[in-house]
Amino acid sequence: MHERLSFHIKRDSVLHRLNPLTKLTLVLALIMVAFTSPWYWTPHLLFLFVIIPLSFIGKVFREFFFAATRLILPAAGFLFLMQAFFQPIGEHVIFKFYFLDITQESLMFAFKNAMRVIVMVSSFTLFLLTTHPSELMSDLTRRGLPGQFAYVIISTLQILPQIQSKSQTIISAQRSRGLDTEGNFFKRAGSLVPLVGPLVFGSLVEVEERAIAIEARGFTSKSIKTSLYEIADTSFEKIIRWGLIIIIILSIVLNIWL
Amino acid sequence: MALVNLQNVTYKYPLTKTPALQNINLQIKEGEFVAVVGANGAGKSTLCYTLAGFAPHFFKGEMSGSIEVAGKESSKSTLDEWVLNVGLAFQNPFNQISGAKYTVFEEIAFGLENIGVPRDEMKDRVNDALALTGITDLADRSPYSLSGGQQQRVALTSILVMQPKLLVLDEPTSQMDPIGTREVFSVIRKMAEGGMTVVMVEHKMEWIAQFADRVIALKDGSILLEGKPGEVLTSDVLAENGFGISRYTSTAREAKKQGLWKKEKLPVTLDEAVEGFKK
Ligand SMILES: Nc1ncnc2c1ncn2[C@@H]1O[C@H](COP(=O)(O)OP(=O)(O)OP(=O)(O)O)[C@@H](O)[C@H]1O
Ligand SMILES: [Mg+2]
Numbered sequence: 001m002h003e004r005l006s007f008h009i010k011r012d013s014v015l016h017r018l019n020p021l022t023k024l025t026l027v028l029a030l031i032m033v034a035f036t037s038p039w040y041w042t043p044h045l046l047f048l049f050v051i052i053p054l055s056f057i058g059k060v061f062r063e064f065f066f067a068a069t070r071l072i073l074p075a076a077g078f079l080f081l082m083q084a085f086f087q088p089i090g091e092h093v094i095f096k097f098y099f100l101d102i103t104q105e106s107l108m109f110a111f112k113n114a115m116r117v118i119v120m121v122s123s124f125t126l127f128l129l130t131t132h133p134s135e136l137m138s139d140l141t142r143r144g145l146p147g148q149f150a151y152v153i154i155s156t157l158q159i160l161p162q163i164q165s166k167s168q169t170i171i172s173a174q175r176s177r178g179l180d181t182e183g184n185f186f187k188r189a190g191s192l193v194p195l196v197g198p199l200v201f202g203s204l205v206e207v208e209e210r211a212i213a214i215e216a217r218g219f220t221s222k223s224i225k226t227s228l229y230e231i232a233d234t235s236f237e238k239i240i241r242w243g244l245i246i247i248i249i250l251s252i253v254l255n256i257w258l
Numbered sequence: 259m260a261l262v263n264l265q266n267v268t269y270k271y272p273l274t275k276t277p278a279l280q281n282i283n284l285q286i287k288e289g290e291f292v293a294v295v296g297a298n299g300a301g302k303s304t305l306c307y308t309l310a311g312f313a314p315h316f317f318k319g320e321m322s323g324s325i326e327v328a329g330k331e332s333s334k335s336t337l338d339e340w341v342l343n344v345g346l347a348f349q350n351p352f353n354q355i356s357g358a359k360y361t362v363f364e365e366i367a368f369g370l371e372n373i374g375v376p377r378d379e380m381k382d383r384v385n386d387a388l389a390l391t392g393i394t395d396l397a398d399r400s401p402y403s404l405s406g407g408q409q410q411r412v413a414l415t416s417i418l419v420m421q422p423k424l425l426v427l428d429e430p431t432s433q434m435d436p437i438g439t440r441e442v443f444s445v446i447r448k449m450a451e452g453g454m455t456v457v458m459v460e461h462k463m464e465w466i467a468q469f470a471d472r473v474i475a476l477k478d479g480s481i482l483l484e485g486k487p488g489e490v491l492t493s494d495v496l497a498e499n500g501f502g503i504s505r506y507t508s509t510a511r512e513a514k515k516q517g518l519w520k521k522e523k524l525p526v527t528l529d530e531a532v533e534g535f536k537k
Contacts, residue, residue, distance in 0.1 A: 134360055147372075155357035209353035212312055216346040217356070217369030217416060220338045226374050228367040228381070 007128040015058030015126075019233040020136040021143065022241055027123045029244040034119040036255040040108075043115040051122050060129045064122070067129075072121045076114040083110035138227040147225060151214075261455045262286035262309065262424060267323035269304060269313055278304040280479040282323070286457065288423075291450040293466040293487070294459045296476035297500060302459040305476065306348070306428045308332075309457060311340035328423045342373065345422030349429040351409035354416070355401045362404075362412055363388070363397040369420045387419035391445055406433035414442065418449070425449065427458040431465075443469045463491050463504040467526035475501060492524035506531040 015023070030050065034043040055064040083106065085097075090105025137150040264284040270277045278301045286292055296302050307313040314321040315337040325332035328343045347354065359365040363384060370380045388394045393411050396404065401412055410433055417425065427446070431439040439462060447469045450456050460466055466473060466487050473490040475483040477499055483490050490496065492507050504526045513519040513535075525531040 132360075134358075134364055137358075151358050206353050209348070209350060210357065212307075212316060212346070212348075213354040213413075214356050214368075215312075215316065215337060216310065216341050217420065218338065218341055218372035221342075221373045222338060223374035225371050226376060226380065227371055228364060228377065230377060 007125070008132045009060050009063055009129050010132075011059045011130075013057060013059040013130070015054060015060075015130045017232065018130075019231060019237050020131050020139045021233070022237045023127050023131055024136075025241045025244045027127045029248050030123040031120045032248045033251045034116045036251045038254055038258040040112060043112060043119045046119050047115060047122065051119065051126065055126055058126060058130045060126070063129055064126060067125050068118075068122055072118055072125070075121070076118045079117055080110045080114035083113055132229075135229050135231055138229055139231045139233075141225065142227065142231070147219075151219075259288075260285040261288040261290075261328055262457075263324075263326040264308075265324045265326075267308065267321070267325060269308060269322075270320045271304075271313075271317060272319045274319075276479075278479050279308060282479075282481060284474070284481070286424075286455055288455055289450055289453045291447060291456045291469065291471045292458070292474060293470035293472070294457060294474045294476060295461070295463070295466070295491075295501060296482075297502075300476040301479040302476055303348070303428050304479075306346060306426045306457070306459060309424065310344050310346035310426050311335070311337050312346070315340070341422075342420075343422060344424045344426060345417040345420050346426045347413045347417045347428070347430050349432050351406060351413045351433065354413040355409065360400060361398050362393065362401055365401045365412060366416050366419050369416060373420070383419050383421075387415045390418065390448075391415045392441060407435060407438050410434060411438070411442070414445075418445075422454070424455045424457065427456070427460075429459050429461070431460065431462065439465060461502055463502070464506070464527045467491055467504070467530075475499075488523065488526065491526045510534060 030046055034046055037043075052061075055061045058064075084102050085100045085106075087106040087109055089109060090103030092104040093101045094104055094107065095102040133154055137145075137154050141147050141150045262285065264282050267279055267282040267284075268277050269279040282305070294302050294305060304313060307317065308321075308325060309327065311332055313319060315332075321333070327340075330340070330343065332340065356365060356368045359368055366384045366387060367380055370383060375383065385394075388397055391411050391414060393408070393415060396408060396412070401409065404412065410430055414427070414430055425446070431442050434442065443465050446456055446458065450471075458470070470487050473483075473485065473487045474481055475490055475496060482499060483493060483495055491504065497503055497508070497511070506525045506528060510519045510524045510531060514524070519534060520537055521534045525534050
């Protein structure tokens with residue numbers, strides 16, 4: 001049923017082998033630079049000459065392309081149109097549509113903002129494609145992220161599709177007992193009431209049982225946790241991370257200065 | 259020396275008036291395989307939670323009497339220490355999946371990561387446990403994609419891998435087919451022979467008769483009967499108190515009334531029944 005609950009694509013590449021924290025820093029640097037760099041073409045160049053090549057290095061270009069065309073571009077395109085039409089800046093009107101007009105300035109502004117969003121979402125997509133969630137969490141816990149915190153994040157990611165499929169099961173079960181979930185809006189809204197009980201109460205009992213189950217497996221043990229995965233981290237990567245942080249700071253400083 | 263020693267244990271869940279366990283006295287030797295039977299609400303699960311430390315440490319409520327496992331007293335321990343000695347698996351396998359892991363292998367390693375077992379030893383132990391319960395071929399699957407019976411095996415394996423001194427199982431085979439049930443019973447028998455002490459709640463009388471060393475029959479929170487499976491499971495007291503009994507036992511009991519069953523002792527399993535009717 002839910003065989004694949006993460007975006008991660010298992011492949012062997014330099015990007016896959018990088019420490020999760022290095023990749024996370026890289027994502028952060030790309031986003032920060034795209035948003036703060038004072039130079040107009042920065043996000044465009046980052047996308048063309050950093051993110052796309054990285055998707056090849058990570059051997060996930062096909063999946064990346066798929067996500068980009070299906071998800072990222074439509075969203076960015078919508079954002080572009082909204083801003084191009086509704087941004088009341090500039091005088092050089094190119095196009096008029098009743099009271100809406102597109103100026104050269106608003107077009108440029110919208111193009112840059114859409115590109116920033118593309119950089120943000122696509123670098124994050126690349127990160128998810130090349131990083132196993134368990135590895136990320138193990139690495140972050142090892143660096144001092146509380147175990148409970150990591151557990152909450154990762155189990156929420158996994159449990160959402162479960163809740164969705166469960167509410168579907170409950171609906172079918174209630175329907176087979178004669179519940180009407182079709183018809184006009186008020187009828188449908190009213191018929192949701194009997195679904196809430198099993199979903200919420202069921203979840204509470206489940207939460208209790210799950211708490212017992214993970215407790216029985218030493219979840220609150222005071223000993224130092226170990227990890228199934230060996231997560232490589234080299235001093236070279238540490239230098240890269242510091243380099244990225246310096247770039248972030250520089251970009252912010254330039255943004256304030258200029 | 260007994261590994262488990264319960265003295266006058268009485269327990270009430272919070273906000274309830276009648277105790278779920280009443281005056282339980284129970285000693286279990288190391289390496290013994292004890293089965294627990296009883297009707298719904300008899301207190302079987304509560305007994306499991308008590309042995310595993312969750313009553314009262316997790317549920318709160320009122321506990322009196324003394325609970326000793328492996329020389330430690332429950333009231334003087336914390337839950338995270340207690341679970342190192344006592345492993346618990348229960349009925350609903352879905353809720354026992356940690357939800358934090360993407361493969362069965364990782365899922366089974368979860369407990370070992372928590373208690374800080376070194377990586378190499380962890381991998382060996384997970385591989386051994388997978389082989390023991392016969393789910394090596396599921397290692398790379400997502401735990402959520404498995405059938406109920408397979409998930410129950412994962413739940414059992416996840417707790418076996420922790421190598422507890424006392425293994426507490428609350429209806430661990432409820433979603434398994436006869437073949438799966440037989441395999442699980444033989445694995446548990448093997449663990450008991452290797453020195454692990456096992457307490458298992460189970461409704462399948464024929465399997466208990468074949469594999470368990472002792473049976474405890476619970477009724478309304480108290481021990482009604484206790485002894486060898488062949489004696490307890492065929493006793494008239496059990497039948498009179500509305501316990502589920504094996505169909506071979508009830509058939510033979512009827513047959514005995516008609517004079518068709520000649521032996522003194524009633525059967526629990528098919529083999530015993532066939533043997534008895536032959537004479
Ligand atoms: N969390 C709880 N809070 C309050 N009362 C509870 C709780 N769990 C169980 N009980 C009550 O304790 C008594 C014993 O329940 P228990 O679950 O131990 O029975 P059981 O023998 O395991 O039954 P089943 O065969 O249905 O699993 C019942 O009367 C039940 O209502
Ligand atoms: Mg129960």
